[in-house]
Amino acid sequence: xxxxxxxxxxxxxxxxDATPEALSVANISTLIGRVAKQDRAAFAxxxxxxxxxxxxxxxxxxxxxxxxxDVIQEAYLKVWQRASLFDAGKxxxxxxxxxxxxxxxxxxxxxxxxxxxxxxxxMDERVARQPTTQDQMEDQQEVSKLNQCIDQLAKERQDMxxxxxxxxxxxxxxxxxxxxxxxxxxxxxxxxxxxxxGCLES
Amino acid sequence: MSEHDDLDMQIAEFVLGTLPADERRxxxxxxxxxxxxxxxxxxxxxxxxxxxxxxxxxxxxxxxxAEIERVLDQQTAxxxxxxxxxxxxxxxxxxxxxRWSTALASAAALVLVAVLTLQPASAxxxxxxxxxxxxxxxxxxxxxxLQNRQLNIRPVTAEPxxxxxxxxxxxxxxxxxxxxxxxxxxxxxxxxKGALKQYDxxxxxxxxxxxxxxxxxxxxxxxxxxxAIHGYLYPAGDGPSHGI
Numbered sequence: 001x002x003x004x005x006x007x008x009x010x011x012x013x014x015x016x017d018a019t020p021e022a023l024s025v026a027n028i029s030t031l032i033g034r035v036a037k038q039d040r041a042a043f044a045x046x047x048x049x050x051x052x053x054x055x056x057x058x059x060x061x062x063x064x065x066x067x068x069x070d071v072i073q074e075a076y077l078k079v080w081q082r083a084s085l086f087d088a089g090k091x092x093x094x095x096x097x098x099x100x101x102x103x104x105x106x107x108x109x110x111x112x113x114x115x116x117x118x119x120x121x122x123m124d125e126r127v128a129r130q131p132t133t134q135d136q137m138e139d140q141q142e143v144s145k146l147n148q149c150i151d152q153l154a155k156e157r158q159d160m161x162x163x164x165x166x167x168x169x170x171x172x173x174x175x176x177x178x179x180x181x182x183x184x185x186x187x188x189x190x191x192x193x194x195x196x197x198g199c200l201e202s
Numbered sequence: 203m204s205e206h207d208d209l210d211m212q213i214a215e216f217v218l219g220t221l222p223a224d225e226r227r228x229x230x231x232x233x234x235x236x237x238x239x240x241x242x243x244x245x246x247x248x249x250x251x252x253x254x255x256x257x258x259x260x261x262x263x264x265x266x267x268a269e270i271e272r273v274l275d276q277q278t279a280x281x282x283x284x285x286x287x288x289x290x291x292x293x294x295x296x297x298x299x300x301r302w303s304t305a306l307a308s309a310a311a312l313v314l315v316a317v318l319t320l321q322p323a324s325a326x327x328x329x330x331x332x333x334x335x336x337x338x339x340x341x342x343x344x345x346x347x348l349q350n351r352q353l354n355i356r357p358v359t360a361e362p363x364x365x366x367x368x369x370x371x372x373x374x375x376x377x378x379x380x381x382x383x384x385x386x387x388x389x390x391x392x393x394x395k396g397a398l399k400q401y402d403x404x405x406x407x408x409x410x411x412x413x414x415x416x417x418x419x420x421x422x423x424x425x426x427x428x429x430a431i432h433g434y435l436y437p438a439g440d441g442p443s444h445g446i
Contacts, residue, residue, distance in 0.1 A: 040274070057254050095247050165218055165219060166253060190215065
């Protein structure tokens with residue numbers, strides 16, 4: 001079907017030289033604002049600046065490249081539709097974008113739990129996050145604070161939280177790994193989240 | 203643990219990703235209805251976002267964006283078609299999951315089963331049905347307050363169809379084999395809040411709802427004649443509390 005002639009066309013159809021952190025937060029907010037006005041050029045720029053980040057997050061959850069690609073596609077279509085709902089006062093633009101993609105990835109994973117072959121490799125690439133000197137140098141107070149707060153949890157619970165968030169492990173998968181009843185896992189996860197929240201607010 | 207805290211923890215687990223699939227779907231639907239819940243989801247997203255900072259970016263293949271653009275071009279072309287046939291085709295593509303006449307006989311009937319979780323006796327008996335165009339985009343949201351038998355229907359992505367009306371139907375074994383009309387949505391896509399008054403809450407709890415596209419003013423036959431969109435029912439309150 002031929003595209004509507006009134007649609008602004010994008011010059012580069014394949015933004016291949018993606019440099020993820022090339023744009024500032026403010027720039028990304030501005031781009032989302034333009035996307036809300038159906039600006040296709042802004043959409044291409046937004047994609048180029050942020051898709052590698054989103055794909056990294058989604059691929060870590062789904063493991064399968066083509067599955068992750070599908071989710072990224074749906075995520076950006078949703079970004080196009082919902083850009084007008086983005087509120088810079090409520091969410092940082094990157095968090096908003098990552099959340100759309102991550103949400104979709106987890107929805108997919110819960111719908112087709114067998115689609116991901118195993119959770120073993122997730123355990124391998126695990127989680128034992130060593131604070132680096134770069135962390136201290138980074139001008140990202142919130143990140144450091146979150147990691148500090150997670151690091152205050154018992155080691156197992158740190159891993160559970162990260163396996164869930166980063167690799168999409170379900171309560172059941174965690175329960176199997178840690179040989180606990182599912183309800184105990186629920187309790188542990190909620191306590192961990194409660195502790196993280198309390199720590200962040202302190 | 204108070205109800206407020208329990209909701210907060212449910213939202214936290216939703217964002218973490220460990221909320222069970224049924225509660226997850228219900229919360230996804232509830233977010234769309236309730237800005238306060240949505241705001242709390244966003245707060246948790248902000249709190250936990252830092253974990254993703256260590257994830258290494260992965261460069262997408264060059265064809266992926268081209269594909270996204272292709273779909274957008276297609277959508278743009280479809281939504282700007284003033285032609286009634288074209289918009290009907292779009293609609294049919296979106297809602298061809300089932301039709302009333304064949305629904306119960308087909309495998310698609312599975313999606314008709316209302317997904318209900320019994321609430322703790324003290325919780326407000328409010329349910330939400332999501333009428334989906336496809337996997338992600340709800341077309342309508344219907345909330346039913348069982349206690350007061352009040353309904354509220356809200357279009358989400360559904361749009362008025364020129365020369366067509368949307369009609370809401372209820373189906374329950376107790377009402378016989380055929381769906382009954384609840385009402386025809388007005389120009390503002392609204393329906394009388396009391397339209398379910400005549401039905402017993404126990405019946406409403408088990409019923410399935412459908413929305414069909416009909417000639418202006420509603421179905422001439424008293425039965426759905428156009429393509430129908432199914433609705434799942436989800437509890438809109440907090441999920442079953444297991445206590446902590």
